[in-house]
Amino acid sequence: MPELPEIVVISRQMERTLKGKTVAEVSIFQHKMLNRPVSDFKKILPQKTVVSVTPFGKWIVVQCSEEYRLLINLGMGGEMIYFTDKESLPQNTRAIVEFSDGSGFFVTLWWFGYFHLVGKNESHPMTETLGPDPLSLSETDFFRLLENRKGQIKPFLLNQKNIRGIGNYYIQEILYRARLHPLRPIPTLTKEEKLRLHQAIQSVLQEAIALGASDYEKNFFGQTGGFGLSHMRIAYRENAFCPCCGTKVEKIPTGTTSQFICPQCQPFNP
Ligand SMILES: [Zn+2]
Structure with missing residues (x-):
């Protein structure tokens, strides 16, 4: 299970790679990891630009434009990996975020894990109740x-x-x-x-x-x-x-x- 060091490393790599990219499309293949309907993800995320990616305990926070945060927790055995060729994604892919330049990342989850979208003025109790870094x-x-x-x-x-x-x-x-x-x-x-x-x-x-x-x-x-x-x-x-x-x-x-x-x-x- 990824712990703070893994999350820090992934977040830094994501920020370096994704900052400034604009979301083109989101595909979701598992619903129980979400905090809102799939249609919200598909409606809200396209055209949003990645502003920053930061670690938060075992969560990864992707700031998408000013208004939304994508909060991802890989649970146990989950992976989140960058791609430039969409043809070679693994079968257990649960979500794909594609950018306007053709690159993207996919998320696999094995045992629990979350893929949450939270608006600027919305609360997210699962992360808000966590202790200090x-x-x-x-x-x-x-x-x-x-x-x-x-x-x-x-x-x-x-x-x-x-x-x-x-x-x-x-x-x-x-x-x-x-x-x-x-x-x-x-x-x-x-x-x-x-x-x-x-x-x-x-x-x-x-x-x-x-x-x-x-x-x-x-x-x-x-x-x-x-x-x-x-x-x-x-x-x-x-x-x-x-x-x-x-x-x-x-x-x-x-x-x-x-x-x-x-x-x-x-x-x-x-
Ligand atoms: Zn000893």
Whole structure:
């Protein structure tokens, strides 16, 4: 599932490629991903020009002229890829946006995903209820975010309403670098641990973005990034040994997800 680094990379590529292009035609092959009738998309989008493309957590926001935003969430296993030749689109294409110069992009979705069109004065609760962008959070902001919170740290960070864009892939390396057990109750975290966590979030996400995001999700040009398992020191290596202390890596359940931890470096009771 694309997380913040993948969305940042795709958004930058889209903005570079699509800015200034004018929509010619929109085709939709799946209705449940929409927030309004297909006819609205077909009526509203043509003649609109792409002004900007920005990441918003796990969403991509395509500003179409001044009046409309196309809000796209690729869900799990979805892809959004640029084309210059419409003849070679995959069979599971759910939407196609074509521009007046003959280029365009298609969207495939596998497991949920959204393709929403929102007017200037319309609200969009699914994005308006999301938490702050992790990369814009100062240490002070981050401390404030954790203030008076009672839950465990991993579920808190994965809940998009608290902070937007972190998912179960990057959280593996984030918590290892921060040397935090995923189920630590937030009130037990010391100032130093919160600082380490803030630093780990920044470093892991920035590193992934710099490498073009993960090596298993496709970007706007159909290529994968360079952030892979070699950049994750213990994740997905059950029974391997922690490179820091030599303890055996464990995979533990964390609610609906699981987490690879070093029990020595990430103790539940430090
Ligand atoms: Zn260790």
